[in-house]
Amino acid sequence: xxxxxxxxxxxxxxxxxxxxxxxxxxxxDGSEGVATVPSGASAGSHEAHELRDGGSRYAGRGVRTAxxxxxxxxxxxxxxxxxxxxxxxxxxxxxxxxxxxxxxNAVLAVSLAVHRAAAAAHGRSLARYLAGDDGPLLLxxxxxxxxxGGAHAGGALDIQDFLAIPVGAASFAEAIEWSGAVRxxxxxxxxxxxxxxxxxxxxxxxxxxxxxxxxAALELLIDAIEAAGYTPGAQVAIAIDVAATQFLRDGxxxxxxxxxxxxSEQLVAEVGDWCDRFPIVSVEDVLAExxxxxxxxxxxxxGPRVELVGDDLxxxxxxxxxxxxxxxVANSVLVKVNQNGLVSGATDVIAxxxxxxxxxxxxxxxxxxxxxxxxxxxxxxxxxxIKVGSTHRSERTAKWNRxxxxxxxxxxxxxxxxxxxxxxKETA
Numbered sequence: 001x002x003x004x005x006x007x008x009x010x011x012x013x014x015x016x017x018x019x020x021x022x023x024x025x026x027x028x029d030g031s032e033g034v035a036t037v038p039s040g041a042s043a044g045s046h047e048a049h050e051l052r053d054g055g056s057r058y059a060g061r062g063v064r065t066a067x068x069x070x071x072x073x074x075x076x077x078x079x080x081x082x083x084x085x086x087x088x089x090x091x092x093x094x095x096x097x098x099x100x101x102x103x104x105n106a107v108l109a110v111s112l113a114v115h116r117a118a119a120a121a122h123g124r125s126l127a128r129y130l131a132g133d134d135g136p137l138l139l140x141x142x143x144x145x146x147x148x149g150g151a152h153a154g155g156a157l158d159i160q161d162f163l164a165i166p167v168g169a170a171s172f173a174e175a176i177e178w179s180g181a182v183r184x185x186x187x188x189x190x191x192x193x194x195x196x197x198x199x200x201x202x203x204x205x206x207x208x209x210x211x212x213x214x215x216a217a218l219e220l221l222i223d224a225i226e227a228a229g230y231t232p233g234a235q236v237a238i239a240i241d242v243a244a245t246q247f248l249r250d251g252x253x254x255x256x257x258x259x260x261x262x263x264s265e266q267l268v269a270e271v272g273d274w275c276d277r278f279p280i281v282s283v284e285d286v287l288a289e290x291x292x293x294x295x296x297x298x299x300x301x302x303g304p305r306v307e308l309v310g311d312d313l314x315x316x317x318x319x320x321x322x323x324x325x326x327x328x329v330a331n332s333v334l335v336k337v338n339q340n341g342l343v344s345g346a347t348d349v350i351a352x353x354x355x356x357x358x359x360x361x362x363x364x365x366x367x368x369x370x371x372x373x374x375x376x377x378x379x380x381x382x383x384x385x386i387k388v389g390s391t392h393r394s395e396r397t398a399k400w401n402r403x404x405x406x407x408x409x410x411x412x413x414x415x416x417x418x419x420x421x422x423x424x425k426e427t428a
Contacts, residue, residue: 048104108338162218167421362383363387385415
């Protein structure tokens with residue numbers, strides 16, 4: 001039996017050079033855990049509240065208040081508790097909705113650090129500690145960013161992400177090798193076609209190319225898959241993150257690059273046409289976060305064909321996911337721990353999704369750090385899929401490298417290959 005002895009916190013920097021919160025927790029047996037938290041650019045309006053200072057420092061994005069809240073508000077409630085008791089105490093420390101007072105970034109830093117310290121106290125990796133057994137750990141199938149638009153690339157494309165899924169790979173190492181080959185081949189193709197921007201990277205390491213249409217991005221991705229030596233669909237499939245909330249304008253969906261406005265039904269039809277023409281197996285945030293009627297229609301039309309993922313729709317909230325399950329909306333949930341604020345809260349979302357037959361995708365944010373705890377969470381939760389970004393930028397490769405380490409050093413199995421390019425429904 002161990003208890004929390006000390007908590008320290010500080011202001012760190014994320015991959016965009018913006019402040020974020022870091023914390024260190026020490027248990028009374030000497031075990032410790034350190035964690036830094038991420039931040040999203042395309043944040044859903046219903047997710048847990050990220051506390052920023054305002055004022056002139058870092059253009060108002062400082063987090064000194066959140067750091068001070070760890071020391072003054074959270075630490076007194078947590079010191080002396082066993083690790084298993086901490087998340088409940090953190091939840092009770094802020095009676096406002098979504099941690100508006102203390103800050104979800106403050107709460108999550110402590111929650112993660114405590115979980116890491118507890119794993120260290122048990123002499124286990126965080127992945128093994130969360131899994132709670134000695135059986136083989138499930139390594140997730142990676143969803144790897146190749147082309148970026150939306151909030152991740154200054155609106156270079158209307159659709160936010162075009163991703164490769166190495167569905168035919170037999171190991172995680174092979175999956176990353178294939179994905180890296182597609183990413184690098186896409187760069188060479190883009191440069192050959194006169195897109196000098198291919199030497200740059202977007203927030204998540206993908207290519208931010210000002211292509212004329214979203215359809216052109218899909219064609220380039222297919223060309224990259226084939227030129228890299230893989231069979232589209234059978235070996236490398238496609239996922240798209242529409243991030244439709246970002247371009248909803250006055251009740252219609254605005255494709256600015258193409259100078260078009262679409263209704264919910266028209267956007268669903270457009271995505272359906274892409275699914276007919278390309279080996280797309282996963283579609284995220286096909287409609288906006290509050291377009292529930294549209295989402296019901298999208299689920300009827302697209303749900304039987306693809307993995308239909310809710311991100312802004314569910315924001316890792318048991319309440320919103322419960323509503324989606326009850327309404328028969330989507331069939332998969334994106335899990336971003338900082339949308340919830342607690343490791344235990346995100347764990348509850350995983351369990352709820354699994355009980356309803358929904359697939360789960362653990363995801364990083366556009367503003368990340370070199371910390372790799374996300375990889376352990378995806379494995380410990382047996383999520384089956386992980387979305388980190390591209391194979392470029394060290395805050396992305398840190399997560400891939402951690403999964404490669406787990407594959408080499410722990411007893412593991414890989415979540416692929418996927419039959420017919422489709423993820424297995426049962427993630428447990």
